[in-house]
Amino acid sequence: MDMLKRVPISEQDPKERAKNFEEVCLGYTEDEAVAEASRCLNCKNPRCVSGCPVSINIPAFIQEVKNRDFEKAYEIISLSSALPAVCGRVCPQETQCEGVCVRGVKGEPVAIGKLERFVADFAMKNGIEPKVSAEKKGHKVAVIGAGPAGLTCAGDLARNGYDVTIFEALHKAGGVLVYGIPEFRLPKERVVAVEVENVKKLGVKIETDVVVGRSVTIDDLMEKKGFEAVFIGSGAGLPRFMGIPGEQANGVFSANEYLTRSNLMKAYADKDTPIKPGKKVVVVGGGNVAMDSARTALRLGADVTVVYRRSMKELPARVEEVHHAKEEGVKFDLLTNPVEILTGEDGSVCGIRVIRMELGEPDASGRRSPVEIKGSEFEMECDTVIMALGTSPNPLISRTTNGLETNKRGCIVAEEEFGKTSKDGVFAGGDAVTGAATVILAMGAGKAAAKGIMDYFEK
Amino acid sequence: MFEIVKKKVLADRIVLMDVKAKNVTERCLPGQFIIARTGEDGERIPLTICDYDREKEEITIVIQTIGASTEKMALLNEGDCFTDIVGPLGNPSEICLLENLEETKKKNIVFVAGGLGIAPVYCQVKWLHEHGVDCSVIMGSRTKDLLFFIEEMESVSGHVYVTTDDGTYGFHGMGTDQLKALYDEGIRFDHCVAIGPTIMMKFVCKLTKELSIHTVVSMNMIMVDGTGMCGACRLLVGDEVKFACVDGPEFDGHLVDFDLAMKRVALYKTEEGRKKLEFEEGETHKGGCKNC
Incomplete structure (x- = not known):
């Protein structure tokens, strides 16, 4: 095996797939995944981890793949990401983890994304679920939008014992993962629905058909409905x-x-x-x-x-x-x-x-x-x-929330580090803050805000 | 969750339903709409809110069966549930906002309602009546069999004028003819709300512009999400692009480009017609028309 080259991955034939909506990439087999994992140098200072917006312990999970302990590999990824099967498919790894991989200096970087996908798919096939936290904190948090930012924020909070409800405007959870990214890149039932279900298994409640800013306002959620903190991950707009x-x-x-x-x-x-x-x-x-x-x-x-x-x-x-x-x-x-x-x-x-x-x-x-x-x-x-x-930002939330600052483009103003907005107890992240960006950046922002919300309660 | 508690056939192909929708009733106001869906892969259909009861957590909607999706909805019975109802969507009518009540009271208001537009007009007239504002209502349809809500409307307005295009009931003529007749009798309005088919709203606006009556219309555009994401409901208002779901649905009728709106509303006619035939007759039509 040429260690400078990636283990090739099978794809549907272009002529065939141009006529169907089945997934383009077919994923690694167990043996292929193990072979690819063996290319990881397990660096002391892994640059890939700092290249990952949600800081997955990449070398650690890859070592477990190499050892054929795929369940352990899934556990490691789950500590940092609620949506590994999604990220393994749609993250721009070439500019993130794989872009800084030391293997990439002389040859091709390790196929981190494809390995992540393999591990997540293995877990799905074998019914392995993320572990649920025991200790309940008793704080109620509302998350607006069941897209990548909201699901990640909710997942992290629930894993730490918070009582989280997601309010989703559409009839289905997933945000851009269900309405935007096509089936041939990201299967909806087989992948997205399963990972959304996993977030629910952490204890997160999802209420669909609720348009925050119309059905209910943030001010009402906080003043009348007992939510102590809110994360806005309402996504892109018009x-x-x-x-x-x-x-x-x-x-x-x-x-x-x-x-x-x-x-x-x-x-x-x-x-x-x-x-x-x-x-x-x-x-x-x-x-x-x-x-x-x-x-x-x-x-x-x-x-x-x-x-x-x-x-x-x-x-x-x-x-x-x-x-x-x-x-x-x-x-x-x-x-x-x-x-x-x-x-x-x-x-x-x-x-x-x-x-x-x-x-x-x-x-x-x-x-x-x-x-x-x-x-x-x-x-x-x-x-x-x-x-x-x-897109330009959706005005529904900023119009109906007192004291929530927006910038001149209409995006919600939030600190990058922990997603804090100008309103006490309200955090924001994802496209609602940055304008149109990627799934993983939204997830990174959701993760940062979850940390911000936990700090907020500890103070 | 979205249970139908009452169903009533109002007229030919028009049914009324009272539906449980807690997510909508907390904050809804006249002028707003909802999106309803029936079935796992059901289409999202925007429907105006015709009445609401906050205590019972119920909304009233009126459905006219024009395509496969609305036919499926009309087949639902009391005790059945909609798969989804989301709302309230769009902005409330300006004249039905408490903060504008003093201003509204000073106006002499006339509503012109056509066809299915009678239902949302009732919602606004009722709100105004409950807040001490009496207004005039011209309500009409093509023919007698399509009329509904006459008694209801008379219970909330002292000046109801019913018209039919074919003269089978009430005033023989269109809403515009009735409005012109009232003007000729010397009645002066300074605010008009027109809700109905786009072509009707276009002609009401043409007349009220001549008569210098400020006119608001409610635009019934094609929508997918209805929350400000898809951009399907865009229209031109005074040369500016507006989105009916977040900027409307009510606009200054003298600024709306109705001809463009009518073209946009007709966009999926072929596809919808095919789906309706399929739903009613099964797969009887298999290509050949060059449209499918």
């Missing part, structure tokens, strides 16, 4: 659009809408909620959400092109997602930006006018900012345009 002509036409969707119809409402499986799959689809944007939209449209039978205003190097989506999208047949038109959406006689989308871009000086984010090339406009034919440009 979809952004470009503000170009034609954007309100039929056939222009936000990625949030397109993905929610397909994922949460299972339109891909032809359930009650309709979807317009589109025959020729243009996806605008270059993040993971854009890739998810493009690959969903492709599986629904469309010819799909991603339009992004910078170059491949700046594309913010995970390398693996872009690679998978290309393999499956998604086309990319880079350094291109829409200027107008064209509509036919019936007012529906019939095309998109775009302009070529070139990269100029670096902007505030450090990336070279795209500049229009004069006279380079051209038209692309399409019947559907999906806008994947991020």
Whole structure:
């Protein structure tokens, strides 16, 4: 075995999977996992741990995989993460734990994410559950939103004996894990539902169909309903659009809408909620959400092109997602930006006018900012345009909570270290604070806030 | 949890239900709506709140069967449960807020309700009546068989005008015709609330603009989550993009782009029609129409 190279992992054939919603990556077998685990150098000062937003003891769990004690490996991960099967699938490991792995200096880093996934899947298959704490603290905490931030915060608090209730606006728990990330990347019943169930087994109550800010307010939760602390993990908000002509036409969707119809409402499986799959689809944007939209449209039978205003190097989506999208047949038109959406006689989308871009000086984010090339406009034919440009914060909670500070973008202001907001006893984290980011960063924020809440009670 | 405690057929394809919904009744007010779902993979259907009882923790909703999902709902009986009901969603009507009551009392208000819009209008008129505000109501439908809530409306308003397009009941003509007739009689309103089919609201607004009556409309857009995430319910109000679920559903009717809204509301007609046929007749239709 070449120790510089990863043990390869099997995937569904691109031609096959472009037509179905089954999971792309098939995961390691026991022997493959053990072989990959043996590549870990078990460093004295493990850089991977500091690269992990929830600080999983990575070398320790990998050593247990090497020893074939998968149950012990699961126990170690469970101490730090409530959602290992999710993280093993959707974390950007290449920029976190694996990005700093010493193995990666000369060869390929250890496949930490794939090993985490293997361990979590093993636990699920064998009915191994996280351990429940015995000692009850008797403090009531409300968590708003059953997404990655909320589930993590609730899980950590429950494990430490707190009485936690999650209020979820949708009819199903999971947040972006159920409405946003597609089935082929993250199976809903087999993976997400099981990990949500595990959080419940820690003692967390989940009340769905409660919109905080409408059904009940934070002030009511604290003043009338006996909650002593609140964590806001309400997630992303309203979809952004470009503000170009034609954007309100039929056939222009936000990625949030397109993905929610397909994922949460299972339109891909032809359930009650309709979807317009589109025959020729243009996806605008270059993040993971854009890739998810493009690959969903492709599986629904469309010819799909991603339009992004910078170059491949700046594309913010995970390398693996872009690679998978290309393999499956998604086309990319880079350094291109829409200027107008064209509509036919019936007012529906019939095309998109775009302009070529070139990269100029670096902007505030450090990336070279795209500049229009004069006279380079051209038209692309399409019947559907999906806008994947991020979101702006949902105003429902900030509007109805006294003394909760927001910044000029409308995001809730919270200290990074422990998620403390301007209101006593109220903590926040995840997309509601940072704007659209990743699952694991939201989990990191949920974890930090759980620590903050525990400190708050100890004082 | 969301048990149907009362069901009543109001008119052809229109049913009323009183449903247990503790999560909604604590804070709901006239003008707001809920989203209901029936079945494991049921569609999220927005429905206006037509009445509520905080003590009994019940809301009243009125459902018109227009697609497969609403037909499934209409088949539920007393004792059955909705899978989900979430709300209240959207903002309450401005004239039904206690903090605005003094202002509201100074206004001479007329409601124009069309079709299913009669139900949400009743909710607002009742609230105003209970708070000492009397207002006029023009309520109408295409034909007599589609009318409902006449007695209920008369119990909360001293000036109810019923219209039918075909003249089978009450005033022969549309709501706009009745409003114009009242104006010609010398009755002056300074605030109008129009709720009903988009096309009706469009024409009410056209008239009230001519008559200089400030007009509020309640926009019934397509929604998925209804909480400010999907952006399906966007519309143009005075050239600004607004989301009916967080910014509405009520807007200044003289600023709404109704033509665009009507196109957006019709977006899924083909898909919905196909699902409805499938639900009613089984899989009788298998492609060939080039739409599916």
